[in-house]
Amino acid sequence: MDNREFDVIVIGGGITGAGTARDCAMRGLKVLLVERMDIATGATGRNHGLLHSGARYAVTDMESAEECIRENMILRKIARHCVEETDGFFITLPEDDLGYQATFAAACNAAGIKAEIIDPGLARRIEPSVNPDLIGAVRVPDGAVDPFRLCAANVMDAKLHGAKVLVYSVVTRIMKEGDTVKGIEVLDTRSGQKSEYYAPITVNAGGIWGNAIAEMAGAHINMFPAKGSLLIFEHRVNNVVINRCRKPANADILVPGDTVSVLGTTSTKIPFEECDGVRVTADEVDLLISEGEKLAPALADTRILRAYAGVRPLVATDDDPSGRSISRGIVLLDHESRDGIRGFVSITGGKLMTYRLMGEWTADLVCKKLGVSQACRTAEVPLPGSEPVSMxxxxxxxxxxxxxxxxxxxxxxxxxxxxxxxxxxxxxxxxxxxxxxxxxxxxxxxxxxxxxxxxxxxxxxxxxxxxxxxxxxxxxxxxxxxxxxxxxxxxxxxxxxxxxxxxxxxxxxxxxxxxxxxxxxxxxxxxxxxxxxxx
Amino acid sequence: MKFDVVIIGGGLAGLTCGISLQRKGRRCAIVSAGQSALHFSSGYFDFLDRTADGKAVENPLDAVSALPEGHPYRKIGVEDLERYMGEVKPLFAGCGIELKGDWSRNCYRITPVGGVCPSWLCLGEFTPFTTAQAEVGRNVMVVNIPGYMDFNARFVAAGLEKRGAACRIVDVTVDELSGLRANPSEMRSSNIARLMDSGHVAVRFAEAVRMKLSGEDAVVLPAVFGLKDSSVPQKVAEIIGVRTEYVATMTPSVPGIRTQMRLRAAFERLGGTYILGDTVMPSEIRDGRVVCLSTVNFGNEKLYADAFVLAAGSFFSNGLAASRECVTEPVFGLDVHAADDRSKWGDMDFFKRQEYIGFGVKSDADFHAVKDGVSVSNLYVAGSVAGGYNPIAEGSGAGTAIMSAMSVAEHIISKIG
Incomplete structure (x- = not known):
């Protein structure tokens, strides 16, 4: 094989693409990872950095909750240097329904998430920044994760297992022979040079930009860009993740990470044209602050370091042509069985928390197509940098x-x-x-x-x-x-x-x-x- | 305590005003919170660099008439401006500060990243270049001090090469600097300058520069010489023996700090009281007048005066404050020029004109501060706390500070005698 031929091409240097590339490389495949900008520049680098326990989904989506808590426990082992074990509170405020707390805790425990209802006074002592008016608190195993570091560690490990990584490389064409995807044409935006790369399987892990990549291959995925805005505060206001114990809403999560705290998010559907360069509006900032100070009143007087926004790739379920029914979990599309396009797979939906599982499912499908029978090892083998360090x-x-x-x-x-x-x-x-x-x-x-x-x-x-x-x-x-x-x-x-x-x-x-x-x-x-x- | 005039703010505007008043025998106190904009000076004083459409100004006085009404220069008027401009060099010379350049014409300066910008007068170690070519020499040795990262020799050399010079970047250091390098955050311009001030270090450094010369006709050095002793840059140049040009560094600015220290010393020598590290508390305006001020450190001991000058600087110096809702002047609650709508405070492009830089206190034709639409009879504003102009967009920071301060001093003298 020459240096333009691979077993699998992965498009997208976010956490999903990085995790997929690592998994495939660890199974012995020759992998090319292609990213149009830098790694982690899309939704991967533009979220809370919350190591979800899954509690947020327990009441509404048991399957996602179970996936989250399993992956949460795996990341604590394989990505020690990216994770902070902070725990999280789901607090009930006077204007919330305290009755929801019991339903919530029961759903968490049913999903395998250890949820403990604690005395509000104890919650205040553990996390002094929490709104002192709280009337209920549930402790869950939330944490913080550095998504940049996690993505970089996956890319690095993919490279250590032989993968080739191209950043600042835009896919300009998906090359097909009849119904079969043969490879991609890539433009290096730094040098202006175009190159072609070939592989029997191409994986589309482009996040919201995956919509356009699928179109290039002749497939259609019903995706919706949803903008979420967040604020970073100048110091660690809290040491325990603070969530609202109610149905998920705006600005109801405050996550401590490294030297700062991150508050978010809003949620607004936006047109595809606006996905590049989304900006946070004044109204969103005002909304975030007015809701955020209900979690931790100190936020009202804490300097904000910056505001940023990401675009979540929401995917409509295939069985609903109206597009109103959004898939909550991982969406793995085999375009051969779905659209009759061979050698092309899309992996989308999901969340930062489940990136490893998304990679595993995708690598399973790729291996099956290639007739490779290597088992997934990403849940056991630590990422580079994760080994314990003695200061x-x-x-x-x-x-x-x-x-x-x-x-x-x-x-x-x-x-x-x-x-x-x-x-x-x-x-x-x-x-x-x-x-x-x-x-x-x-x-x-x-x-x-x-x-x-x-x-x-x-x-x-x-x-x-x-x-x-x-x-x-x-x-x-x-x-x-x-x-x-x-x-x-x-x-x-x-x-x-x-x-x-x-x-x-x-x-x-x-x-x-x-x-x-x-x-x-x-x-x-x-x-x-x-x-x-x-x- | 009773003074003739109490000035809030010890930067370029406050000190110029205080020195002008002391020279006429008025007893002044200056209350200063600490650093001023001089600490991040380019070493050059701008007067009016650019017209509203971004063209470089050659004769600043000629461009004043095109400025909007309400601009401090328009309030002063061309006649008085011309008189003040002529007085600036002698005024500063009296404070031990050499200023170079022709006050009636703009010059050019080399920026810390090697570019060229219009400017007006410059401090002693710099050159007021007469053309935008800012020619330093044909073959130039640009000195890099290893480990000192706030002067980028490569950027400066690239700029010189664009303008036709051949450049060679050479590392020069002396043993004495290694003490600074052992601590990773100590390699700052002010710390280097402090070492260089003890004469023998600068001499050794200059000799090391001379040793590295290989036929160059000019040397470029970062302006990190002469924190207290302003003769150091000249001494270094003499030892090097070829034309030596100093280029401003990123902050802090050694020539700027020196200038601030000298102005303060001159003010005190003239009998002024400089109260450092104190902050004026919110104060009352009664019957259209300020009676006295309280400060954090003096507590109940109030500062009384016949006239007061607000020269507290802009947002950075806390002369103005912005909340999520509005822009305010924190001491007196004066009226401010500022957009009500937060989304109009700035441009999404960093390098475009930013409106908030032009926000400031409203004042009448004589620089009386305005509160609730009415002039306060004994409160004046000088420098960047005043609104009505955008000092970055037009390049007028030092000029507006000095001119408004001189004008305010005259108004006070003519009014309170």
Missing amino acids: EKEPKKKIFAKAETGRHGGLASRIRHENELQNSLVCECENVTVGEIEYAEDNLDVNNLVDLRRRTRFGMGVCQGELCACRAAGLLKKAHRCSDEAMDDLKAFIEERWKGLYPVNWGAAMRENEYTQWVYSGMCGFGEYDTEPTE
């Missing part, structure tokens, strides 16, 4: 050592700190060093500053990359090759940062934004204020 091994106790271990788990030992430069801090909010940036660029497919942020948390702290962006722009390899490209990258980073800050531009955030304007628009003279030599 005592680090006698130097550099301030960044703990941050690096938190971000990269066992792989942090690969970060080189051989000289003072590699020890120099670039991002002082999140303790990111030159050494960690070098590691990320060499090992984690970092192409630009925004990618770097997703891999290292660089620029994610209170200053949102105000000064470290300029430092890091000069460090990335492209700065050595072409400073114009590096400068454009810096501007793109600042624009991306502003996209999240614009909807929450008041208070302390506005002070920071004004300062950033003075530095980049004023002092550096970027953008509108660029003055070309007139001579």
Whole structure:
């Protein structure tokens, strides 16, 4: 086989595609993973980062609840460095029906989710930020998961098992011979070059963009883009996930993650044209805050770091042509039996929590089609970085050592700190060093500053990359090759940062934004204020 | 405590106003919360860089008439502006601050990322370039201090090369800097400058630069010399022996901090009282006048004065405050120019004109602050707390601060004697 031929092509570098690629690669298949942007840029990187216990679905969708709790327990084992075991509360407020609590707890326990009704006073002591007016609380095994890290770990393990990964590569054509998909044509958006790749099976794991990919192959999936907006608060307001004990609604989940807390979401159906570059509106921000402060009153006075929005891929069930009946669970479509298109499979629906199971089902189907009889091992084999780390091994106790271990788990030992430069801090909010940036660029497919942020948390702290962006722009390899490209990258980073800050531009955030304007628009003279030599 | 004038804010506007008043024998107090915009200065003072449609301005005074009514420059008027502009260099020289450039013409500056922007006057170590070519030399050695990341030699060199120079980037360091490098967050411009201020370190550094020269006719250095001793940049240049250009770094700005310290020292030398690290509490306006102020540290001990100047800066300095609902002036609750609708505060494109940068306190033709539609007879506004102009979009931050401060000082003298 030459380097353009594979056993399976997976389209989509979100968590579903990454999990599918890892599973297929671990079963010995030759895998190509193709992503149009960076990994985890779609819904994967734009959600709560909630390690669902499944409790949220227990009353309405037992099957999803059971899947969630099984996967929850698996992720705690295989992705230790991506998971924080915080537990979660489902609280009942005076305006809610306390009667729902018993129904809820019973449904959880029936689904295998350990749900314990606790005294509201105890809940306040365990989680002091919770609304003190609560009249009921149920404790469940929710947690926090870092979706960027989880996705990166899956991609890395796929590569360790021989997979080839192409980022910034858009699928421009699905090549068919008669009714059979033979491969894809890909445009590398960085070089502008087109290439063809071939495989007997192509998997569409494109999230909401999978709708268009299916169309390219001649299949139709009835999908609906649903926008969900979220807010990130500047510090960990809570240490236990706080949910409302009622039917799922807007802004009813507050998740602590790393150094911040995340509140969400709203839910609005949007047209497909708006899926790229969704923005959070002022009304959504106001709604999130007014609902969020019912979970934790401190949110009303806590600085918001940024706002962001993702697009959930909702899928209508195949048996309902009206499209009103939405599939709640995982949707695996074999287009051969469904549409008569051979060599093409779509995996969609589902959730971040069930990505591994989605990968398993998909890899099972791919293996069956290829006549391969390897069993799935992704539930047992830990992801790279998940191995337990003893901090005592680090006698130097550099301030960044703990941050690096938190971000990269066992792989942090690969970060080189051989000289003072590699020890120099670039991002002082999140303790990111030159050494960690070098590691990320060499090992984690970092192409630009925004990618770097997703891999290292660089620029994610209170200053949102105000000064470290300029430092890091000069460090990335492209700065050595072409400073114009590096400068454009810096501007793109600042624009991306502003996209999240614009909807929450008041208070302390506005002070920071004004300062950033003075530095980049004023002092550096970027953008509108660029003055070309007139001579 | 009783003063003739109490000024809220110790940045460029507050200090210029205080120095002007002290020089005329008025007893002033300045209440300053801490850092000012000078700490992130480019080392150049802008007056009016661009017209409303984004064109570079050559003769700033000529462009004033096209500014909207209500702009601080329009309130002052061309005649007084011209007089103040001529007074700026002597005023600063009297404070031990050298300013270069022709006050009647704009110059050009090299930005920390190697670009070229219009500007007005500049601090002593910089050059007021007369053309947008901002020519430094034919063969230029750009100095990089390893581990110091707030000056990007590569960006600066690329800018120079675009404008026709041949550049070589050379790492230069001295042993004394390794103490800073051992601690990962200490490699800051102000810390480097503090070390360089002890003469022998700067001399050793300059000698190390000279040793690395290989036929270049010019050297570019980051402006991290002369935090207290403003002769250091010149000494370094003399040792290097070829034309030496300093380029501003990312924040903090060493020349900016030095300027702020010198203005403060000059104000105090003239007999002014500088109250540092204190914050003015919300204060009352009674019968159209301010009687006194309270501060956090002085508690019940109030500051009385005949006139008060609000020069507290913009949002960053807490001179203005924005909540989710509205923009306010936190000390007196003055009227502000600001859009009611939050969605109109900014542009979704970061690099486009941002309206909130132009928000500020309303004032009358004599810079009296306005509250509930009525001028407050003894309260004036100066600098970026004032509304009616967008200092980033038009490039007028330092000029509006200095001009409004000088104008306010004259109004106070003519009114209260």
